[in-house]
Amino acid sequence: MTADLQPLPERVVILLFGNGAIKRTNDYAWQMARRGVRVQAVVADGQGWRRAPFLHPSVEVYSLAKPENRQPLLWLYEALVERAPAAVLRRLEGRLPGAGFARRAHRKAAGFCRRNVFWKVYRPFRHQALRAIALRRLGRLDLGAADHVVCPDPAAVPLAWSIARRHPRPVVTRALHYGPYKPYPVVNPIEPWDPDAAEAPHREPYTPL
Amino acid sequence: MRDEAPARPRVLYLAFYFPPSRASGVFRARATANYFAEAGWDVTVARVPQWFLTDVVGSTDEGLAATVDPRIATVSPALDDFAWETDIREFGRFRGNFPFLASRWHRWRQRFKFPDRYASWGESAVEEGLRLHVERPFDLVIATGNPFSAFGAAYELWRRTGVPYIVDYRDSWTLDLFTNEDAFPKGDKAWRWERRILDNAAEALFVNEALRSWHAERYPKAAERMHVVLNGWDPDVLPEIPASTADESRPLSFAYIGTLTANQPAGAMLDGFRHMAETGRHPGARLDLYGHLGFFAKYESRMRGELGLEEEQEQVHHHGPVSKSEIGEAYAASDVLVFLVGGSKYVTSGKIFEYMATGKPIVSVHEPGSAAEELLRDYPLWFNPGALEPAAVAAAMADAGDAARKADPELAESARTYGAGFTRYRALEAFERRARTIAADRSPR
Numbered sequence: 139m140t141a142d143l144q145p146l147p148e149r150v151v152i153l154l155f156g157n158g159a160i161k162r163t164n165d166y167a168w169q170m171a172r173r174g175v176r177v178q179a180v181v182a183d184g185q186g187w188r189r190a191p192f193l194h195p196s197v198e199v200y201s202l203a204k205p206e207n208r209q210p211l212l213w214l215y216e217a218l219v220e221r222a223p224a225a226v227l228r229r230l231e232g233r234l235p236g237a238g239f240a241r242r243a244h245r246k247a248a249g250f251c252r253r254n255v256f257w258k259v260y261r262p263f264r265h266q267a268l269r270a271i272a273l274r275r276l277g278r279l280d281l282g283a284a285d286h287v288v289c290p291d292p293a294a295v296p297l298a299w300s301i302a303r304r305h306p307r308p309v310v311t312r313a314l315h316y317g318p319y320k321p322y323p324v325v326n327p328i329e330p331w332d333p334d335a336a337e338a339p340h341r342e343p344y345t346p347l
Numbered sequence: 348m349r350d351e352a353p354a355r356p357r358v359l360y361l362a363f364y365f366p367p368s369r370a371s372g373v374f375r376a377r378a379t380a381n382y383f384a385e386a387g388w389d390v391t392v393a394r395v396p397q398w399f400l401t402d403v404v405g406s407t408d409e410g411l412a413a414t415v416d417p418r419i420a421t422v423s424p425a426l427d428d429f430a431w432e433t434d435i436r437e438f439g440r441f442r443g444n445f446p447f448l449a450s451r452w453h454r455w456r457q458r459f460k461f462p463d464r465y466a467s468w469g470e471s472a473v474e475e476g477l478r479l480h481v482e483r484p485f486d487l488v489i490a491t492g493n494p495f496s497a498f499g500a501a502y503e504l505w506r507r508t509g510v511p512y513i514v515d516y517r518d519s520w521t522l523d524l525f526t527n528e529d530a531f532p533k534g535d536k537a538w539r540w541e542r543r544i545l546d547n548a549a550e551a552l553f554v555n556e557a558l559r560s561w562h563a564e565r566y567p568k569a570a571e572r573m574h575v576v577l578n579g580w581d582p583d584v585l586p587e588i589p590a591s592t593a594d595e596s597r598p599l600s601f602a603y604i605g606t607l608t609a610n611q612p613a614g615a616m617l618d619g620f621r622h623m624a625e626t627g628r629h630p631g632a633r634l635d636l637y638g639h640l641g642f643f644a645k646y647e648s649r650m651r652g653e654l655g656l657e658e659e660q661e662q663v664h665h666h667g668p669v670s671k672s673e674i675g676e677a678y679a680a681s682d683v684l685v686f687l688v689g690g691s692k693y694v695t696s697g698k699i700f701e702y703m704a705t706g707k708p709i710v711s712v713h714e715p716g717s718a719a720e721e722l723l724r725d726y727p728l729w730f731n732p733g734a735l736e737p738a739a740v741a742a743a744m745a746d747a748g749d750a751a752r753k754a755d756p757e758l759a760e761s762a763r764t765y766g767a768g769f770t771r772y773r774a775l776e777a778f779e780r781r782a783r784t785i786a787a788d789r790s791p792r
Contacts, residue, residue, distance in 0.1 A: 265446075296443065300443075
């Protein structure tokens with residue numbers, strides 16, 4: 139059966155607003171890419187993405203980091219609570235007694251505020267804000283011509299739902315399930331992606347959207 | 348009115364997993380329904396909707412469905428698909444725009460029903476049961492869990508109609524079989540529901556004595572109504588396996604036949620087998636794996652990777668699922684059967700009865716103290732490593748291989764005779780008689 143099946147000319151777009159599904163996404167992307175499916179991903183890697191592993195090198199990744207971080211209230215919070223005090227204290231360090239201690243104390247306090255104030259307030263609105271940002275910028279991906287739009291991340295559901303309403307063609311799903319593609323032949327002998335491995339292939343930086 | 352009751356007692360059997368499902372407990376449900384139908388009961392089975400088996404579980408066994416007695420009526424009460432719906436186009440405006448709020452709302456509503464993710468099915472089963480009861484009254488309700496929403500539905504039907512109910516614990520609810528600890532924190536709703544259900548049940552059935560004792564200790568008020576109904580093997584599924592000696596000219600086949608799940612110590616089996624191969628005993632021996640990898644199709648690739656079955660291996664062969672008609676061939680092609688089961692003293696596994704019925708050497712690969720040991724102790728061709736260390740498993744496998752080569756006909760015959768006594772129907776005989784008495788004695792409400 140496998141011999142009769144041609145490589146897939148399909149295109150899949152994966153939406154990721156959080157980093158919780160990256161490992162599953164990498165497994166899925168690898169399985170799809172080696173069968174000739176073009177895999178693209180839209181990631182909101184501006185906030186809460188610091189420890190996230192990279193996505194598989196076969197995936198074209200488009201980043202929403204800049205537009206997300208340019209949101210006025212978010213930018214203002216980071217400038218006033220984190221960047222400006224950190225910059226002032228860094229310059230004072232070595233010139234003013236106690237500045238080093240103050241810098242460390244500020245870093246801890248800023249971390250506390252980020253966890254307990256920033257995320258508490260921002261998280262409930264983030265997926266809505268990102269939907270608006272993404273919808274303004276997704277034109278270049280021509281989602282109407284994609285075959286699958288997958289959102290393994292629940293935060294990306296509002297965006298996926300809006301895409302489903304605007305574009306009748308793609309299958310819009312939450313399932314990272316490559317089972318139906320298993321019978322197709324492997325046309326790209328690429329390796330699974332372990333970003334922690336020393337010999338891991340180079341990953342191109344994500345393309346700003 | 349009771350004098351005019353029809354001669355055939357009527358039973359509603361709440362079995363979420365029922366053929367064409369191929370879930371682990373489905374053979375017990377199938378045998379119970381078939382046995383009651385053959386014993387003259389009018390049986391109606393309430394099972395899961397078909398979409399759940401095809402879209403969520405991802406596999407069915409139509410061959411198994413064909414073995415269900417045609418006199419059995421089947422209904423499929425509705426199941427809320429919130430947790431399993433993946434098609435975003437099917438999401439409503441509220442869920443599409445506010446997925447977290449929708450999810451929280453869904454969970455909040457569930458809290459007021461029954462502490463089980465299949466509560467909506469239980470609720471629909473009550474509605475369906477009441478509708479059928481009005482058409483023609485039931486004399487008995489039997490519920491098998493998991494899922495335990497079936498128990499909740501049976502309780503609710505009793506509360507509203509007075510029809511006695513029996514709960515059949517294929518699995519445990521509040522006891523974690525793999526850690527032997529409580530599955531729910533103190534004060535959880537599940538405890539209150541289990542007490543309520545057991546206090547009012549006409550009977551509670553368990554698959555082994557260890558589970559019965561645990562429940563009897565927890566719920567002493569219901570202890571005298573608790574019974575053991577062992578699992579067993581199904582003669583219509585397992586044909587007679589011809590007695591055979593492992594021919595010296597061919598390498599031995601060590602086989603596991605059944606679904607491999609993440610809860611089983613499959614790694615210990617593979618390590619033990621490889622260790623035996625390294626020691627040079629039974630050169631060329633193969634480990635043949637027959638059956639699905641995981642109950643859900645979506646986990647298959649993950650398990651394949653975890654077990655190192657992605658690449659072709661010289662000595663380990665995964666043959667894939669075996670249909671009902673082929674299972675006899677799989678047993679006949681095997682020289683030694685590897686019995687793999689997760690958990691410890693509360694776990695028996697229905698597979699062991701089928702293994703024993705073949706009369707072949709059996710190697711245990713499970714934690715010491717498994718409930719299956721009680722049954723295997725008197726089986727003459729049992730090889731117990733006593734631990735999961737590769738060296739111990741390898742030694743037991745090698746000894747079992749020796750026994751397969753020698754194939755003492757008397758020993759094989761006594762093994763087969765011992766295993767033959769554990770058919771499912773034999774296990775159900777006494778239960779059916781008690782059920783008939785319960786149905787006859789019920790007071791109408």
